[in-house]
Amino acid sequence: MRPLTEEETKTFFEKLSKYIGENIKLLVDRPDGTYCFRLHNNRVYYMSQNILKLSTNISRDKLVSVGTCFGKFTKTNKFRLHITALDFLAPYAKGFGVAAKTTQECRRVDPMSIVVFHQADVGEFIRNEDALT
C-alpha cells in the first residue's frame, strides 16, 4: 500500500472531476476527519486516517481491501471508476434529471417538447414502493 504519485493523482482527479467537478476538495479536505487515498494492488482506496493506521498491521499479500475502493488503474495507467465510489460521489454530483435541451434552447422551445427527463432519484423506489406494481 502506498500513496499515489503525482501523475496517478492527476489522472485520478481528472476522472473524478468529470463527475463531481470542483467538489473533489470536499473529499480531500473533510471537516470530520483526515481521509486519504492509498494505492494497493493498482486499486485506489479511500479511508480515514485511523483505518489506515490499523491496516498497516496487515501484510501486503494478506490485505484484500481497505476503506472503500474508488476504482483501479489499468495496465496502461488509465483510471477506471468503480460503482463502489457512488456513495461518495452522489452527494456532490450534479442534478437528478438528465437535460434533453440546453438552457438557451429551453427558451426557444415549442410547448410540446421534452426539456428534462426525470429518471429516478435515490430513495424513489422505497418512497413509492406501494404505488409501483
Add this chain to the structure above:
Amino acid sequence: MSNMATASCNVDELLAQAERDEAEKLRSIAVDKELELEFDLGNLLACDKNRLETRDFTGEEKHDFLRSLARDNTQLLINELWKLPTERIQEAVVAKLPEPTTPLPREKPPPRPRPPTKWEQFAKLKGIQKKKKTNLVWDETAKEWRRRWGYKRAKDNTNEWLIEVPQTADPNEDQFVKRITAKKERVAKNELNRLRNIARAQKLKVPGMGLTPVSRQSKDDLVRAASVARTSTASVGKFQERLPKEKPAKGTGKRRKFQPVIGDFSAEKDKQLELLKMMESKRPKLNVTKAVNKQMREDDREEAAARNSKRGKQAGRKGRRDNAAPGKGKGKMGARGKKAGGKPQRGKPSGGKKSKPGKR
C-alpha cells in the same frame, strides 16, 4: 588673619580630599559582598549568588547598577587571579590556572553506536559466540611456538618451493601464480567488505556491482560492470559499439521512490489541494451560454442555407427527419455540458428544429 584661615581651610580641604582618594582606591579593590563568590578559575568563571532587588533592574538607574555590579564581580575575580602562582615567560608575568571544575555540556550530540557489520549480524542471527584464540600456535615443521598470523607465522605457505598439482587442475597452469592471485583476491574482497561496513555505518555510497572484483563473479555482475564501463564515457555511452553477441544489462532503470504510507497527512492534503487548484486554473473556463448561442446561430445559418438550396432542388418534398431518441443523445450532452461544451450539440437540435415545419 583671614588669609591664614583660608590657607588652613585649603590645607584641611586638601587633606580631606587626599583621605577620600585613598579610601576610593582601597574601596576600588576591596568589594564587600554578603555571600562569597564561587570561583572556577580554570574557566575564569565567578558565580555571584547574592540576592538582587528587582527594582534595581527595572528602575531608571539600571545601567549604572549593572555596570557597578559587573565591575565589582570582575574586581573580585581578578583579585583571585592575582592569588595564583605566577611564572615569568619572556618578560610577561603569567598566572597558572588550575584545572576547570565546572563540567561543560557536550558541544555535539554523543556518537551513535555503530551499526553491526554483516558478520556481526549473521553471528547474532545464528548464535555464534566469539571463541577466544590462543596467541601462539605449535608449528610442527619448525617444532616451536609461532604466532597465529603475521611475521613468521605458524603455517606460512608463501615460501613453499613445491606445490603439488592436484588431479583436477590443468597441468599447464602455474600453481604458484594461482596461489598468489587467490591471496590477492581474498585481500581485495576483505577490503571491499570492510569499506562496505564503514559505508553502511555512515550511510555513504560505495561503487556498485561488479566494479570491485569479488572472487566469484557471476554473469550478471560482469554484464553490469561492462554496462557501467560503457556508460562511463564523456557521451554517457551513446557512441560505444557493442560486441556482436553482447546483450544489454537488465535492471539499469532508476529505482522508483514512493512516499511512506503514513507520511505527513497535512502536507499530503496541501499538495492535493494545490494540484486541484492548478488543474482548475489550467482548464479553459468555458462560457457555456456564449458557446451554445454561437452554436445555435451557426446551425440556424446552415439550416437557412440548406433550406434555400432545398427549395431550389426539391420543391414541395416533405423533409421528415428521423428523430428516434434525440432526447437521450441530447440528454447525455446536457448533463456533461460543462465539460463537453457547446460543440457536441451539432446535428441534433437543428434536427429537432427541422422536424417542426415537417410536422406542421
